[in-house]
Amino acid sequence: MTNKQTKFIFITGGVVSSLGKGLASAALASILQGRGFKVRLRKLDPYLNIDPGTMSPYQHGEVFVTDDGTEADLDLGHYERFSGVAATKYDSTTSGKIYQSVINKERRGEYLGATIQVVPHVTNEIKNFILSNLSDEDFVLCEIGGTVGDIEGQPYLEAIRQIAYDLGRERVMFIHLTLLPYIPTAGELKTKPTQHSVKKLQEYGIQPDMLLCRSQMPIEDSEKKKLALFCNIKKENVITALDVSNIYEVPLAYAKEGIDRAVCNHFGIECNEHHSDLSKWQKIVDIVKNPQGSVRVAVVGKYTQLLEAYKSLHEAIKHGAISCRLKADIAWIDSELLEKDEPERYLKDVQGIIVPGGFGKRGTQGKINAITYAREHNIPFLGICFGMQMAVIETMRNVAGIQDADTTEFNPVCTPVVGLMREWDKGGQKEFRKQGDDLGGTMRLGAYPCVLKESSKVSKIYGAHEISERHRHRYEVNINYEDVLKKNGMVISGKSPDGQLPEIVERTDHPWFIGVQFHPELKSKPFAPHPLFVDLIKTAAKIK
Numbered sequence: 001m002t003n004k005q006t007k008f009i010f011i012t013g014g015v016v017s018s019l020g021k022g023l024a025s026a027a028l029a030s031i032l033q034g035r036g037f038k039v040r041l042r043k044l045d046p047y048l049n050i051d052p053g054t055m056s057p058y059q060h061g062e063v064f065v066t067d068d069g070t071e072a073d074l075d076l077g078h079y080e081r082f083s084g085v086a087a088t089k090y091d092s093t094t095s096g097k098i099y100q101s102v103i104n105k106e107r108r109g110e111y112l113g114a115t116i117q118v119v120p121h122v123t124n125e126i127k128n129f130i131l132s133n134l135s136d137e138d139f140v141l142c143e144i145g146g147t148v149g150d151i152e153g154q155p156y157l158e159a160i161r162q163i164a165y166d167l168g169r170e171r172v173m174f175i176h177l178t179l180l181p182y183i184p185t186a187g188e189l190k191t192k193p194t195q196h197s198v199k200k201l202q203e204y205g206i207q208p209d210m211l212l213c214r215s216q217m218p219i220e221d222s223e224k225k226k227l228a229l230f231c232n233i234k235k236e237n238v239i240t241a242l243d244v245s246n247i248y249e250v251p252l253a254y255a256k257e258g259i260d261r262a263v264c265n266h267f268g269i270e271c272n273e274h275h276s277d278l279s280k281w282q283k284i285v286d287i288v289k290n291p292q293g294s295v296r297v298a299v300v301g302k303y304t305q306l307l308e309a310y311k312s313l314h315e316a317i318k319h320g321a322i323s324c325r326l327k328a329d330i331a332w333i334d335s336e337l338l339e340k341d342e343p344e345r346y347l348k349d350v351q352g353i354i355v356p357g358g359f360g361k362r363g364t365q366g367k368i369n370a371i372t373y374a375r376e377h378n379i380p381f382l383g384i385c386f387g388m389q390m391a392v393i394e395t396m397r398n399v400a401g402i403q404d405a406d407t408t409e410f411n412p413v414c415t416p417v418v419g420l421m422r423e424w425d426k427g428g429q430k431e432f433r434k435q436g437d438d439l440g441g442t443m444r445l446g447a448y449p450c451v452l453k454e455s456s457k458v459s460k461i462y463g464a465h466e467i468s469e470r471h472r473h474r475y476e477v478n479i480n481y482e483d484v485l486k487k488n489g490m491v492i493s494g495k496s497p498d499g500q501l502p503e504i505v506e507r508t509d510h511p512w513f514i515g516v517q518f519h520p521e522l523k524s525k526p527f528a529p530h531p532l533f534v535d536l537i538k539t540a541a542k543i544k
């Protein structure tokens, strides 16, 4: 099971949802790394879906994909970007997964005739998830999704209460993230909702050790004292989580409030031995606050009403800009607008165009119109996954003149330039799919190797011959059209090692026109910006 020294920090949320528990957890992990500790982050989502893979982006935002092919909550993206630690299938679960595992065990007779109950069977499964598949981490930070008081969340609270009982309070810390609303008519921050939320946690047998209080203004000492007294918490463990202008400031802001000292004190760890080094965050914040200019990039997609749907993409563009000491000025454009109006109207001022991943027909013609505009006006263009598939269709229709070129995803009768993937190689084994299979968890998911064509643009950008990138798709560009595409200015410059799956295309008659079947945005980090985004921004901003 777990290493004797590993300590567990559980992060719950109270008062309202969307307070940014994922970001708070990721920031705390990064601060602890700054003191030399080894960390691991995990997310437990109480909803009943097996994973967010089949949920609409409007419900749940982006689906993050790990190297090992888990479709996970977007908070795992924050975890990876802030800590640099690659998440695995052992770092994300849901009630759906927990129940599925319990029911499978019941069917196999593993419970030896017992009546299966939420306590202990479901709670034991949750405890197992939290305590297993660890190595020598100093801290494991587990975020419990949802808000305290949700019916779905109760087994999780019971499970973490039991872990504190089993391991001892010296190895467990409970952090509760809440909101102190400011009431203008009273002119004050209100502590009552937090008090109620803590009472609710106490009902479940959990005494929080720290309150992380989201607030739009500094919290007076008297208010901290009041919260400490009523919530049974040391005053120095009432931490202000002040609203900040950019997310990269969060680690610096929390550290300034003494969050790492409070965590060390809780666990009886000498804090001064472990010097704090957050200089890398300071550098990023300095650039974000004092950019040397800006670069205007358009993202032409379908879910532009909810930016959470493009979380990693948004971050990756920012990382590319930061690496050039620029501010990314992003125009989020609903692709349907480019069907009703001239693309010129929306795209005439942009320096780069990105068509991101997507599913389904709505808005596709608008994406194709954006791609035509980028191609004809020599504007740097990056097509990601669905965006790459659309770029290939655009070349087939508008350059090769094959008008019915399309994807079988929503057009079964066409020249199938993009079609359903029926088989592919996964780590030496064949995966098979057919029309009508289940939708959940059946795409080509996770990291796959890709071989780059020598002297192609991408091989220069990556400075490598073989790369590994994360995928999430069911359809693929049909390799049989390689020659037609080549004759029409588009080369396949990246392929799966068996040469069967086109992974990257680029136009040879354009300064920067690249389509990738994978999602480069998932691997970009503020400290390790993805080369495609760095090069796109450099070219867009005309930096030599």
Ligand code: GLN
Binding pocket: 356, 357, 358, 359, 360, 384, 385, 386, 387, 409, 472, 473, 474, 475, 476
């Ligand atoms: N809908 C396309 C497919 O399944 C593209 C998916 C995506 O953009 N992630 O292949």
